[in-house]
Amino acid sequence: MESTFGRKFKVTIFGGSHEPEIGVRIEGLPGEAMDFDEERLQQFLDLRAPGNGPFATKRKEPDRFIVTDRALGPDGTGSLRAVIKNTDQRSGDYKKLADVPRPGHADFPARYRYGSDLNMAGGGPFSGRMTAPLCIAGGIALQALEKKGIRIGAHLLSVGSASDRAFDPLRPEIDEITGLVPGELAVLEEAAREKMASEIMNAKDEGDSIGAVIEVAALGLPVGKGGAMYDGVESILSPIYFGIPAVKAVEFGAGARVASMRGSENNDAYYMEGGEVAARTNNAGGLLGGITTGMPLIARLSFKPTPSISKVQESVNLKEMRAEQLKIEGRHDPCVAVRAVPAVVAATAAGLMDVLI
Numbered sequence: 338m339e340s341t342f343g344r345k346f347k348v349t350i351f352g353g354s355h356e357p358e359i360g361v362r363i364e365g366l367p368g369e370a371m372d373f374d375e376e377r378l379q380q381f382l383d384l385r386a387p388g389n390g391p392f393a394t395k396r397k398e399p400d401r402f403i404v405t406d407r408a409l410g411p412d413g414t415g416s417l418r419a420v421i422k423n424t425d426q427r428s429g430d431y432k433k434l435a436d437v438p439r440p441g442h443a444d445f446p447a448r449y450r451y452g453s454d455l456n457m458a459g460g461g462p463f464s465g466r467m468t469a470p471l472c473i474a475g476g477i478a479l480q481a482l483e484k485k486g487i488r489i490g491a492h493l494l495s496v497g498s499a500s501d502r503a504f505d506p507l508r509p510e511i512d513e514i515t516g517l518v519p520g521e522l523a524v525l526e527e528a529a530r531e532k533m534a535s536e537i538m539n540a541k542d543e544g545d546s547i548g549a550v551i552e553v554a555a556l557g558l559p560v561g562k563g564g565a566m567y568d569g570v571e572s573i574l575s576p577i578y579f580g581i582p583a584v585k586a587v588e589f590g591a592g593a594r595v596a597s598m599r600g601s602e603n604n605d606a607y608y609m610e611g612g613e614v615a616a617r618t619n620n621a622g623g624l625l626g627g628i629t630t631g632m633p634l635i636a637r638l639s640f641k642p643t644p645s646i647s648k649v650q651e652s653v654n655l656k657e658m659r660a661e662q663l664k665i666e667g668r669h670d671p672c673v674a675v676r677a678v679p680a681v682v683a684a685t686a687a688g689l690m691d692v693l694i
């Protein structure tokens with residue numbers, strides 16, 4: 338199975354969690370973006386790896402990417418295909434789930450949509466593992482954007498009831514994010530890390546999982562990119578954000594808070610600074626009418642708690658059409674957002690690449 342994002346910068350992700358490989362085809366890469374630093378890309382991919390920390394699954398996912406095709410077209414744009422071999426599958430853990438769907442996962446509707454032949458082991462094409470090829474495309478886009486002075490950073494804004502300091506919307510502190518190593522919690526405040534860690538461990542100890550919010554910021558975007566309606570930056574970024582499994586809400590700028598604000602409070606007043614137009618606040622999150630304002634782009638993505646929990650749950654046996662209690666075995670992250678931080682950076686980079694080309 339494959340799925341494509343983008344109009345000019347096209348990203349097609351293929352494969353499934355327990356297929357021999359997963360991968361990505363990228364089309365419309367600007368010529369200069371073909372010349373990316375492979376070691377840096379691998380380091381970026383490694384951030385998604387489980388690490389040795391207590392918050393992640395014990396699955397071993399080395400995620401070494403291999404470029405299998407690379408070509409520069411006559412129009413100066415490039416295409417590239419890269420794969421990651423799946424090496425640590427334990428399909429046995431998923432045998433029972435073929436007939437007894439996990440509440441909260443794609444198992445039940447996917448069986449009706451694609452039939453029982455679709456290999457849903459490990460979540461199949463709905464697996465969080467599909468964010469690894471996204472990180473290849475996004476990691477390449479990230480390097481290309483950096484050359485244009487655009488930088489992107491993301492952190493865990495909240496996990497359960499534990500919160501980190503939110504970015505300053507005028508000057509998001511992306512250089513102050515710590516914990517950008519495999520298996521660690523990416524945050525601005527050390528105190529938040531401890532509180533988040535205990536939220537995750539408490540959920541895990543109870544055989545449960547927990548939801549979280551990731552906040553992302555992009556700095557250095559020029560004013561006047563994007564367009565009206567479906568050409569708007571929100572319209573372009575939202576599908577790639579919602580393509581990340583477990584994302585249930587996306588907000589830009591003040592987001593859902595605008596519903597309880599007055600116009601006088603929400604509007605970002607303009608003023609002149611050194612001959613340039615600046616804004617006093619950034620409730621717009623860097624976007625008005627879908628067009629970049631030149632202020633930092635700020636978005637927040639809400640992740641649901643991991644569907645696969647080890648508590649006994651009520652489900653049904655679809656073969657025998659009867660009730661069945663489900664006890665999920667296997668290796669699952671208690672909080673999927675922890676490893677989704679690089680995926681959110683990657684999605685932002687790939688989306689912005691599509692906007693800026």
Ligand SMILES: Cc1cc2nc3c(=O)[nH]c(=O)nc-3n(C[C@H](O)[C@H](O)[C@H](O)COP(=O)(O)O)c2cc1C
Pocket residue numbers: 394441442443460463464465466468581582583584641643644645646668669670673676677680
């Ligand atoms: C990085 C990442 C890792 C994930 N790991 C798991 C996991 O171990 N177990 C699980 O049940 N779901 C996991 N998920 C979430 C499911 O893939 C997702 O909830 C499922 O496909 C249903 O899609 P939906 O939640 O978007 O509706 C993960 C998601 C991400 C982004």
